[in-house]
Amino acid sequence: xxxxxxxxxxxxxxxxxxxxxxxxxxxxxxxxxxxxxxxxxxxxxxxxxxxxxxxxxxxxxxxxxxxxxxxxxxxxxxxxxxxxxxxxxxxxxxxxxxxxxxxxxxxxxxxxxxxxxxxxxxxxxxxxxxxxxxxxxxxxxxxxxxxxxxxxxxxxxxxxxxxxxxxxxxxxxxxxxxxxxxxxxxxxxxxxxxxxxxxxxxxxxxxxxxxxxxxxxxxxxxxxxxxxxxxxxxxxxxxxxxxxxxxxxxxxxxxxxxxxxxxxxxxxxxxxxxxxxx
Amino acid sequence: xxxxxxxxxxxxxxxxxxxxxxxxxxxxxxxxxxxxxxxxxxxxxxxxxxxxxxxxxxxxxxxxxxxxxxxxxxxxxxxxxxxxxxxxxxxxxxxxxxxxxxxxxxxxxxxxxxxxxxxxxxxxxxxxxxxxxxxxxxxxxxxxxxxxxxxxxxxxxxxxxxxxxxxxxxxxxxxxxxxxxxxxxxxxxxxxxxxxxxxxxxxxxxxxxxxxxxxxxxxxxxxxxxxxxxxxxxxxxxxxxxxxxxxxxxxxxxxxxxxxxxxxxxxxxxxxxxxxxx
Numbered sequence: 001x002x003x004x005x006x007x008x009x010x011x012x013x014x015x016x017x018x019x020x021x022x023x024x025x026x027x028x029x030x031x032x033x034x035x036x037x038x039x040x041x042x043x044x045x046x047x048x049x050x051x052x053x054x055x056x057x058x059x060x061x062x063x064x065x066x067x068x069x070x071x072x073x074x075x076x077x078x079x080x081x082x083x084x085x086x087x088x089x090x091x092x093x094x095x096x097x098x099x100x101x102x103x104x105x106x107x108x109x110x111x112x113x114x115x116x117x118x119x120x121x122x123x124x125x126x127x128x129x130x131x132x133x134x135x136x137x138x139x140x141x142x143x144x145x146x147x148x149x150x151x152x153x154x155x156x157x158x159x160x161x162x163x164x165x166x167x168x169x170x171x172x173x174x175x176x177x178x179x180x181x182x183x184x185x186x187x188x189x190x191x192x193x194x195x196x197x198x199x200x201x202x203x204x205x206x207x208x209x210x211x212x213x214x215x216x217x218x219x220x221x222x223x224x225x226x227x228x229x230x231x232x233x234x235x236x237x238x239x240x241x242x243x244x245x246x247x248x249x250x251x252x253x254x255x256x257x258x259x260x261x262x263x264x265x266x267x268x269x270x271x272x273x274x275x276x277x278x
Numbered sequence: 279x280x281x282x283x284x285x286x287x288x289x290x291x292x293x294x295x296x297x298x299x300x301x302x303x304x305x306x307x308x309x310x311x312x313x314x315x316x317x318x319x320x321x322x323x324x325x326x327x328x329x330x331x332x333x334x335x336x337x338x339x340x341x342x343x344x345x346x347x348x349x350x351x352x353x354x355x356x357x358x359x360x361x362x363x364x365x366x367x368x369x370x371x372x373x374x375x376x377x378x379x380x381x382x383x384x385x386x387x388x389x390x391x392x393x394x395x396x397x398x399x400x401x402x403x404x405x406x407x408x409x410x411x412x413x414x415x416x417x418x419x420x421x422x423x424x425x426x427x428x429x430x431x432x433x434x435x436x437x438x439x440x441x442x443x444x445x446x447x448x449x450x451x452x453x454x455x456x457x458x459x460x461x462x463x464x465x466x467x468x469x470x471x472x473x474x475x476x477x478x479x480x481x482x483x484x485x486x487x488x489x490x491x492x493x494x495x496x497x498x499x500x501x502x503x504x505x506x507x508x509x510x511x512x513x514x515x516x517x518x519x520x521x522x523x524x525x526x527x528x529x530x531x532x533x534x535x536x537x538x539x540x541x542x543x544x545x546x547x548x549x550x551x552x553x554x555x556x
Binding site for chain 2: 121148150163214
């Protein structure tokens with residue numbers, strides 16, 4: 001196990017807009033700036049009804065680094081129209097990222113209950129390949145986020161770093177890489193080696209943090225803030241940094257519990273937990 | 279993907295007593311026998327306050343094959359007394375299995391939130407090694423059940439067939455093997471190869487079936503009956519049978535939904551789902 005360096009300021013802290021779900025993108029950008037947070041990852045729902053280029057300008061005006069747009073993906077389908085629709089939506093996401101000025105899109109790759117995961121993985125690789133030319137045109141990176149195996153039924157057929165690396169190997173494109181989220185991968189006995197490989201191949205594009213609660217009351221919306229659960233976040237960050245990664249540490253917490261509380265208090269807790277437990 | 283043979287009768291159907299949780303072991307044995315089910319796996323709680331040898335006789339009188347005793351394990355601990363207590367409990371389980379006449383104990387190996395999984399796996403291997411001499415004395419097989427990664431926090435540090443095989447390689451003992459449960463392993467891209475290896479090493483000791491619900495409302499008690507979810511059970515059974523496995527197909531369903539219904543109706547549904555979807 002590597003020893004992690006300490007985090008001493010919030011310059012590399014990025015918060016996902018979904019983490020402070022009750023806030024609009026305008027509220028989020030003001031609150032994050034006021035809190036001295038370095039970066040923001042914008043979820044697409046937060047851009048609905050907005051002039052996206054203008055939101056990008058507002059973020060840049062505040063010196064908030066736009067880390068990524070969340071999320072594209074959901075490529076698999078049992079029907080031809082479904083497959084095409086997914087590709088169109090991912091092209092739209094690429095155009096949105098370009099308008100916003102986000103350098104990267106996170107991909108939750110998708111799965112269809114009952115369809116063999118192998119088939120879904122093939123559709124995912126084909127889907128990414130189909131949108132890579134547009135990504136190239138706008139210079140937008142696409143980051144496959146391996147999802148925890150408990151989401152293999154309907155959210156992603158890519159459930160380990162190894163599986164994500166395999167798809168990236170097939171795509172073999174400098175804009176196709178991986179977003180590593182501790183929540184999804186912490187349990188993997190092969191984690192250190194896979195992070196090493198990901199770095200070696202210049203495809204470790206993003207790093208997400210949160211914690212795993214014991215017990216976990218809900219499969220989707222019971223993530224913990226760093227330090228509330230059992231994940232060795234500093235240990236995994238050390239593996240990530242050993243590859244040369246110097247990007248943001250993105251806090252992505254889905255939590256009915258935290259969302260029901262005062263979000264200013266929550267943001268303060270995020271900042272503290274970031275320094276103490278990340 | 280291999281093509282599975284069809285199941286045409288209930289001779290290889292085994293039901294876990296926890297599947298029909300509202301029934302006592304006495305009710306279970308009568309109901310299972312009446313339903314023409316071939317085997318039973320007894321959970322230890324069902325033996326509390328019973329003369330265990332007598333329960334074994336009652337089961338044999340009904341020609342119900344005793345497939346296994348569930349469960350031992352939970353070896354890891356952060357304290358020395360905790361480690362010792364776990365070993366004592368597993369020895370007790372071995373004695374109970376011998377009294378009952380069960381040839382096998384299923385091991386849910388355990389994990390301690392916050393303790394590195396690597397350390398827990400070492401404690402698991404040490405724990406099993408410590409009880410193997412007693413298992414040998416009574417000729418009781420010990421089957422490591424790899425648990426779904428969503429249980430890596432506090433239920434098991436062994437979350438893939440590969441990981442279970444690694445511990446078995448270390449133990450290198452004919453009584454140390456694996457119980458493969460489709461619920462825990464269905465998502466694994468390496469499944470077919472790992473099942474093949476397990477069979478090749480003569481350590482595929484048990485096969486458990488149920489289904490994965492979409493959505494899954496509860497991490498513990500929302501399993502589906504075969505056919506209710508997305509797992510390709512016949513496909514996995516084909517992989518298992520390709521190794522030469524000819525043991526029971528054990529139905530292990532934890533479901534608040536099914537437990538709240540009439541258990542006679544449920545048992546009928548199990549028999550039907552077994553032939554149609556297993």
